[in-house]
Amino acid sequence: TKDLYLLKEGKSPVSKDLLLEMTLGKEKWLDIITEYYLQNYINKGGSKVKILIGKEGTGKTHLLKFLECTTKELGYNSIYFSAKNISEKINDISNFYKIIADCIEQEQLIKGLSLKVAEEMGFSIERYDGKVKLLTLLIEEGRGQNDAGREIRKAIYNTFKKADLSPSFFTFALLIAGDRLVGLDDTDKNTKIAFKWLKGEKLERCEKQATHLFETLQKANARYWLNALIKILNFAEIKGLVILLDDLEVLAEKKLDGRFKYTPNAVNDTYELLRQLIDDMELLNNFLLILAGDKVLIDDDKRGLKSYEALWMRLQTGLVPLDRFNSFADMVNIDLHLKSLGEDFHEQVKKRLIELFEASGFKRDGTIQISDSSEKGLLKYTLMETALRAKKLEEK
DSSP, X not given: OXXXXXXXXXXXXXXXXXXXXXXXXXXXXXXXXXXXXXXXXXXXTOEEEEEEXXXXXXXXXXXXXXXXXXXXXXXXXXXXXXXXXXXXXXXXXXXXXXXXXXXXXXXXXXXXXHXXXXXXXXXXXXXXXXXXXXXXXXXXXXXXXXXXXXXXHHHHHHHHHTTTOOHHHHHHHHHHHHHHHTOSSSOOHHHHHHHHHHTTOOOOHHXXXXXXXXXXXXXXXXXXXXXXXXXHHHHTTOOOEEEEEXXXXXXXXXXXXXXXSSOHHHHHHHHXXXXXXXXXXXXXXXXXXXXXXXXXXXXXXXXXXXXXHHHHHHHGGGOOOOSSOOTTOSEEEHHHHHHHTXXXXXXXXXXXXXXXXXXXXXXXXXXXXXXXXXXXXXXHHHHHHHHHTEEEOOOO
């Protein structure tokens, strides 16, 4: 299976159930993030940036993947991506925006905005669930089609007028709510164009004229578009936006030809983007950004975080030297996190994995020869070794 293949590579599985079942030691950090931040601080309108720093094989990606599952279950729009696996570099704010917008749960947003309009009209969630045309419901209750349509359109306008949206995002909200609530057919043409626009794609001239979405995403306005996107998610009563950005050490990595993957200017642009996001935290609501990367981000003076003073000044308060793991630090030392879980933590992980494999019809075959991958870190090596020695039981 794909999960077994990924585990053999020392990577997190794609199966949510397996990921959650194999996660141990949650009480040290994951439970605190969930209970203190996601269920309280972020949920009540706060915003936060956290940075995970640690050596390879200490569990950074697994922690992010676990949070991706957890935040989605809690009702957040949660987005995980690796800086190594995206086609566009993240030094461009417009590229960063497009990555985020492309992962927005469209139905979740449409339903949320539609329910706000229905609430304005006095409909409870029991009478209208946001999944169908409200116009049909009003007609079934004896309203005339034209009168019902006018009433809904007026409510749509009044609802989003209260949201303090920019003109373009106000128009976007009118379009998708109008399609869902009043649309007379099932094509949802305006909705398709509106989400194309939201993702930063260029609209055809006829599409602009049909929707009045004339503003285009550019580097100069991408930061404001991101803020507006978060605001409209908040208004739709989606609990918040969680961005999990992994593998930031790519900024200091080289290609096969020996050249760096990011030029010095691209590194600075990326750090400036992160600096802006941190500064915007005071203006944003219900927003959590978690970054993760190798220790090179601290150790490399030329390409690490210290190389961009404006960003480093905002982060260094989280670097108070401690001999023990600090669960509430903004800069999270994952090496200390792993150490706090105990010297036998990797054995606990092995035991749990063996139990999960056995429950799925695998046995442990100690005769299978594997290469030494201990340089990747004891925890990652344990994951790989346990998966490589798992052998499927033959069916009788």
